[in-house]
Amino acid sequence: MLDIQTPLFEGQDIRLGPIDHEAHPEIESKWTHDAGFMRLMEMKPVRPFSPAQLKKEYESIEKKMEEDKNMFYFTIRAREQDRLIGKAIIQWIDWTNGNGWLRLGIGAAEDRRRGLGSQAMRLLLRFAFAELNLYRVSATSPEYNEAAVHMLRKFGFVEEVRRRQAVERDGRRWDLLMFGLLRSEWENQPTGPV
Amino acid sequence: MKDIFRGELVRLAVESPETMAKSLSRWNRDSEFLRLAESDPAQMWSERKYKEWMEQRMEKDGDDNFRFSIRTLGDDQLIGDVSIHPQWVNADAWVGIALGERETWGKGYGADAMRLILQYGFIELNLRRISLALHSYNERALKSYEKAGFKMEGAIRHDTLREGRRTDGVFMGILREEWLALQGGTS
Numbered sequence: 001m002l003d004i005q006t007p008l009f010e011g012q013d014i015r016l017g018p019i020d021h022e023a024h025p026e027i028e029s030k031w032t033h034d035a036g037f038m039r040l041m042e043m044k045p046v047r048p049f050s051p052a053q054l055k056k057e058y059e060s061i062e063k064k065m066e067e068d069k070n071m072f073y074f075t076i077r078a079r080e081q082d083r084l085i086g087k088a089i090i091q092w093i094d095w096t097n098g099n100g101w102l103r104l105g106i107g108a109a110e111d112r113r114r115g116l117g118s119q120a121m122r123l124l125l126r127f128a129f130a131e132l133n134l135y136r137v138s139a140t141s142p143e144y145n146e147a148a149v150h151m152l153r154k155f156g157f158v159e160e161v162r163r164r165q166a167v168e169r170d171g172r173r174w175d176l177l178m179f180g181l182l183r184s185e186w187e188n189q190p191t192g193p194v
Numbered sequence: 195m196k197d198i199f200r201g202e203l204v205r206l207a208v209e210s211p212e213t214m215a216k217s218l219s220r221w222n223r224d225s226e227f228l229r230l231a232e233s234d235p236a237q238m239w240s241e242r243k244y245k246e247w248m249e250q251r252m253e254k255d256g257d258d259n260f261r262f263s264i265r266t267l268g269d270d271q272l273i274g275d276v277s278i279h280p281q282w283v284n285a286d287a288w289v290g291i292a293l294g295e296r297e298t299w300g301k302g303y304g305a306d307a308m309r310l311i312l313q314y315g316f317i318e319l320n321l322r323r324i325s326l327a328l329h330s331y332n333e334r335a336l337k338s339y340e341k342a343g344f345k346m347e348g349a350i351r352h353d354t355l356r357e358g359r360r361t362d363g364v365f366m367g368i369l370r371e372e373w374l375a376l377q378g379g380t381s
Binding site (some may be wrong): 003004005006007008009015016018019020021057062064065070072074083127128130131132 | 229301
């Protein structure tokens with residue numbers, strides 16, 4: 001049965017939500033001052049961002065979403081008080097081939113390792129396959145981001161490419177991993193359709 | 195002359211961009227609402243973005259698009275919006291209606307607002323016909339539109355793919371004479 005009633009944005013302890021241009025810049029600015037977090041999320045040289053810089057960034061994100069129509073940017077909120085805890089994104093969508101790239105992060109250390117990221121991942125994949133009708137979802141992670149690699153494997157992502165020693169950090173080289181999940185694989189996962 | 199903005203359950207009104215943006219940004223966190231109302235992927239936008247769009251619309255709409263908010267007569271709650279977009283050369287118009295507050299669904303508020311917008315279209319804009327389109331899985335809306343006097347005119351087959359199923363895009367319309375007949379010739 002077609003079930004358009006299934007809530008796309010509601011998890012058990014978290015929800016997906018829109019950007020809040022008033023409240024969110026301050027919070028995300030704090031995350032960007034955590035170099036450890038930034039080095040997990042970014043391959044570029046990391047730097048902290050001010051609330052004013054992030055405000056501009058949010059405006060350009062919504063402008064791009066409106067104009068390019070190939071990105072879906074969600075904020076992750078804890079259910080209590082609708083508090084911002086992270087972001088979940090499907091981007092660089094190639095509509096003719098049904099491909100999209102996934103990015104997900106939980107900003108504050110105290111919100112990590114509590115299963116909240118997994119709840120968001122589940123919603124984001126459901127959105128990608130059942131609402132955007134994508135055929136495959138891709139993700140990339142340096143091998144030192146063990147939590148991300150573990151989560152991607154848990155959700156059935158297949159390691160497709162290992163770019164050997166593509167990243168240098170802390171004086172050593174690391175592999176950069178590229179993962180892919182096909183719709184048919186997602187459908188057959190225990191972590192798949194609800 | 196009668197108050198054509200006032201029905202039995204609701205009235206048609208206009209809101210400041212701030213007020214409308216606040217409600218829209220909240221309603222759009224309900225994915226079922228989005229999937230009933232839209233063909234685009236369910237997507238949430240910030241209050242700021244909606245405010246920007248509301249301001250742009252108010253500036254450029256003129257006599258090309260007439261947008262109203264829907265408020266309950268009981269406690270003056272903002273529950274949805276409705277718009278009528280005339281094609282003057284043919285005296286036809288497209289109507290779009292949505293109730294964002296889900297506890298108001300299925301209670302006749304939408305039908306009441308639709309009666310008001312039909313009346314507005316036929317006796318204020320002096321249209322000859324009014325059109326709308328909906329997803330075939332939106333059965334509640336279909337019944338409500340039939341109740342208001344719309345007739346099914348056909349369907350675009352399989353224009354939507356959701357939850358692995360293809361569904362149709364249904365077209366409906368009502369002619370001026372049909373609407374007049376429903377009024378018992380008293381309007």
